[in-house]
Amino acid sequence: MSLIKEPVVIHKGLDNVYVKESRICFIDGEASKLFYRGYSIEELAAHSTFEETAFLLIYGWLPTAVQLKQFISKLSANRPLEDGLLRLIREFPDRSDPMDVLRTAVSALGLYDSQPMTDENQLRIDKAIRILAKIPSIITAFDRVRNHKDPVTPKEQMTHAAEFLYMLTGNEPDPYDAHVMDVALILHAEHEMNASTFACTVTASTLADMYSVTTSGIGTLRGPLHGGANEAALRTVLDVGDPSKAESYVVDALAHKKRIMGFGHRVYKTWDPRYLILKGFAGELAARKGQSALFDTAVAIETSARKHLEGTPIFPNVDSYSGIVFHMLGIQTDLFTPIFAMSRTAGWTAHTIEYLENNRLIRPKALYMGKVGLPYIPIESRTGKVEE
Ligand code: ACO
Numbered sequence: 490m491s492l493i494k495e496p497v498v499i500h501k502g503l504d505n506v507y508v509k510e511s512r513i514c515f516i517d518g519e520a521s522k523l524f525y526r527g528y529s530i531e532e533l534a535a536h537s538t539f540e541e542t543a544f545l546l547i548y549g550w551l552p553t554a555v556q557l558k559q560f561i562s563k564l565s566a567n568r569p570l571e572d573g574l575l576r577l578i579r580e581f582p583d584r585s586d587p588m589d590v591l592r593t594a595v596s597a598l599g600l601y602d603s604q605p606m607t608d609e610n611q612l613r614i615d616k617a618i619r620i621l622a623k624i625p626s627i628i629t630a631f632d633r634v635r636n637h638k639d640p641v642t643p644k645e646q647m648t649h650a651a652e653f654l655y656m657l658t659g660n661e662p663d664p665y666d667a668h669v670m671d672v673a674l675i676l677h678a679e680h681e682m683n684a685s686t687f688a689c690t691v692t693a694s695t696l697a698d699m700y701s702v703t704t705s706g707i708g709t710l711r712g713p714l715h716g717g718a719n720e721a722a723l724r725t726v727l728d729v730g731d732p733s734k735a736e737s738y739v740v741d742a743l744a745h746k747k748r749i750m751g752f753g754h755r756v757y758k759t760w761d762p763r764y765l766i767l768k769g770f771a772g773e774l775a776a777r778k779g780q781s782a783l784f785d786t787a788v789a790i791e792t793s794a795r796k797h798l799e800g801t802p803i804f805p806n807v808d809s810y811s812g813i814v815f816h817m818l819g820i821q822t823d824l825f826t827p828i829f830a831m832s833r834t835a836g837w838t839a840h841t842i843e844y845l846e847n848n849r850l851i852r853p854k855a856l857y858m859g860k861v862g863l864p865y866i867p868i869e870s871r872t873g874k875v876e877e
Contacts, residue, residue, distance in 0.1 A: 490858070491856050491857065491858055492857060492861065493856060493857070497856050499856055502755075503687070504755070508682060508687070508690065508851065509682075509690070509843075509844055509847075511681070511682075511840070511843060512526065512549065512843070513525070513526060513546060513679060513681070513836070513839050513840060513843060514526075514679050514680065514681040514836070515527075515681070516680070516681050516756050516757070518754070518756040518757040518758050518759070519758055519759060520759070521757065521759045521760045521761070521762050521765075522762060523680070523762050523763065525542065525545060525546055525678070525679050526545050526546065526549060526550070528545070528551075530675075530676065530762050530763060530766070531762065531766065533545075533675050534672050534675055534676060534766050537551075537675060538648055538649075538650075538671055538675075539648065539649045539650055539671050539674035539675050539678065539832065539835075540557065540560060540561050540564065540648065540649055541557055542674075542675045542678050542835065543560075543621060543649075543678060543835035544556065544557060544560045546678060546679050546835045546836055546839040547614060547617055547618075547835065547838060547839045547842065548614075560618070563615075563618050563622070564618060564621065564622040564649060565622075565643070565645045565646075566622075567618060567619045567621075567622035567623060568622045568623065568625070568626050568643040568652065569626065569642065569643060570623060570626045570627065570630060570640070571601045573600075573601065574594060574597055574598065574601060574627075575630060575640060577593075577594065577597055578590065578594060578627065578630050578631050578634060578640075579634050581593070581631065581634075583634075583635040584635075585631075585635075586823060587628060587631055587632065587823050587824055587826075587827045588707065588710070588711045588716075588823075588826050588827055588830070589711075590627070590628075590631045590827075591624065591627055591628060591631075591707055591827045591830060592704055592707040592708055592711070594627040594631075595620060595623075595624065595627070595700060595703050595704050595707060596700060596701075596704045598619075598620065598623055598627075598700055599698060599699075599700030599701070602616065602619070602698075602700070605698040605699070605700055606696075606697075606698045607698070608696075610842065610845075610846070613699060613838075613841070613842050613845065614838075614842060616698070616699040616700070616838075617699060617834075617838030617839075617841075617842065620699060620700065620703050620834055620838065621834050621835060621838070624827075624830065624831040624834055625649065625652060625653040625656060625831055626640075626643060626656060628653075628657075628824060628827045628828070628831060629641065629653065629656035629657045630656075632657060632821065632824060633656075633657075633659075638659070640656070641655065641656045641657075641659050643655070643656055644661075647661075647667075648667060648671055649671070649674065650667050650668075650670035650671035650673075650674055651667035651670070651671075653670065653828075653831070654666060654667060654670055654818070657820070657824075658819070665777065666818050669770050669773075669774060669814060669818065670818060672766065672770065673767065673770075673811060673814055673815070673828070673832070674828075674831070674832040675832075676763040676766060676767065676807060676811075676832075677763075677807070677811070677828075677829050677832035677833055678832045678833060678835040678836055679833070679835060679836030679839065680833075680836065681756070682840075683715070683755075684709050684710075684712075684714075684715050685705075685706040685707075685709040685710040685715060685716070685833065685837065686706065686833075686836060686837055686840050687709075688705040688706055688708070688709035689702045689703070689705050689706040689709075689837040689838075689840060689841055690840055690841065690844050690851065691705070691851045692705040693840075693841040693844050693845055693848075694844065694848055694849065694850050694851040695850060696845075696848070699838065699841065702837065702838070702841050703834060703837060703838070706830070706833065706834070706837040707830050710826060710829060710830050710833065711826065713750075716826040716829045716830065717826055718750050718751060718806070718808040719751070719807075719808040719811045719812040719815070719825045719826065719829065720812060720822050720823065720825050720826060721750035721751075721808075722750040722751030722808045722809055722811075722812050722813075723812030723813055723815075723816055723822060723825070724750075724822070725738075725749070725750050725751075725790065726783060726786050726787045726790060726812075726813060727783075729786055729789075729790060730786065731782070731786060732782075732785045732786050732788070732789035733789075734786075735786060735789035735790045735792070735793045736789070736793045738790065738793075739790060739793040739794050739797055740793075740797065743797055743798075749790070749794045749798075749803075750808065750809075751805060751806060751808040751809030751810075751812075752794055752798070752803050752804065752805055752806065752809065753803045753804075753806065754804070754806045757804060757806065758802035758804075759802070759804055760804050760805065761804065761805065761806040761807050763806075763807040763811075764804075764805045764806055764807050764809055764810060767807065767809075767810040767811055767814055768805075768809075768810045770810075770814055771784055771787070771810040771813045771814050771817070772784055774814060774817040774818070775817065778817050780817050783813060783816070783817070784813065787809070787810065787813050791805055791809060811825070811829075812825050815828060863876065
């Protein structure tokens, strides 16, 4: 029984709780619509680049040619990693999960900033750009080191997406692959007040620095119900292995109350618009790379799941094909969530900058259901469990 006398509503999972006003992102989960700063995700995927989209999210408007050039130059200038950070990455155990590496390295990045705390908006933006620029370098450096290769020095004049693929492999990527990667980064860059963005906002509301904010976001994105679902969705497709086995997999999973990864969403109660775009690229990539069996298996799982989940609001989300796309780009599965973080840093930092324009410390409440006034028990008299 609660000690609080007035009626209390607990918003478990904070469903439908608004924590701030925002001009960054609008999702219409009933109509399958997603807008960044008013621009539809379809328009941005068709015409923008990740750099332009990141600028849009952080500053609030589409950059002029000069502004975009300056933004790209700042990203390029910030991409190389400090020697100390590279040494640290070389010291991590090879078996480390790349998300743990990223979380630790972004936290360490703050140590190489002589003034991580700031209350100036422009400096916050500079730190956001610094973190955004370094994350691809961190992910690729660790991946190369764990494979006993030297990290690749970033080249200038490449897009953020192409630079990532280049630093990963040491080879200039195929322009189509770089384009697909670029679109994938645009699609993951922002998604309103999801779990990781909320974690970032909570941290920002304490006036902590941008490195702490981003570290909170990475830690939250780590879980399989959020960022990790893309890896799980691909593993499912690889395990099922053949379109003919999709139906029995889905029937068995649902019968055992298992979730089909890449399906369902707290906000979308219909198709996730990002899923549709990625599915198109997954089909094209499968044809180009001779991986039709993989794509066909994913489609078979999707078809079967939709049939059995008919009448429910559980539809494919962005993760149903993102892992397949990254896999066909030759990227190792455990790098998918770090790539998600690499892109979402744009949204995380944009929300931080916006929230701090009108900050209020986030401090919700928990309804206490325990006892009070228990007499202190001497150690020799304790039962070793909750006292009745
Ligand atoms: N497969 C089968 N059933 C599902 C699925 C799924 N993927 N998702 C939800 N359900 C069912 C639940 O079992 C539950 O059924 P019940 O009422 O009979 O118990 C019902 O739908 C409601 O589920 P909730 O967990 O309450 O719905 P919520 O809105 O919290 O779920 C979530 C959202 C966590 C994303 C969920 O759909 C899920 O676990 N999906 C799989 C993981 C995934 O793909 N995550 C990626 C999300 S997108 C992103 O983060 C980028």
